[in-house]
Amino acid sequence: MRQLLSALSYFSIFFAPFLFPIIIWIVAKDNYIEGHAKRALFSHIFPFLAAIPLLYFFVTAHSLGSAVGFVILFFVIYALSFVYNIVKGIQVLREYA
Template identity: 35%
Template sequence: MSQNKIVNALSYLSIVFAPFIFPFIVWLVTNSHQEMHETAKHAFLLHLIPVVLTILTLMIVGITGLTTKNSRLTGLMFAALIVLVGLVDLIMFVYNLYLGIKILITED
């Protein structure tokens, strides 16, 4: 198994142990290996989606809570957005695992 294949798979599988940090580091240091560079960039962007969605959800709920002073509306919005973001986070987690395992089991 080649080193490139392992690093590429770890870029996706790092969602378990170092989300977005490992692919970002690989992306920065692999300018000479185009395949690893592109895979790390793709994994980094996929790992950022749940983080950005979570931050946006907290901002939306916070702004709604501060501007409307309606706790019922804020609570319902929070519950709905948390379920939606949680579902997207789970899908992204499984998709990253799938991509990492796919790289490991494909033969060159």
């Protein structure tokens, strides 16, 4: 059950990226589950935190090429975060298998 809840915290990027890890983090009494829920929550929030400076640079960009570059950079960061969550979810499920 511990691995399932921990893995679902990472896999929640598909269905409830912010809500599910917060609920698990608050409700769980197990340090193992809480730790994974916190890491999953941060990995869901990180791309949007990274988007704040990218948004600033996007607005102040002086050319279309640099603006497109910032948008591509955001999507690369988001895709890496997405892949990280899937990999971590699988790793958690395989820990005790």
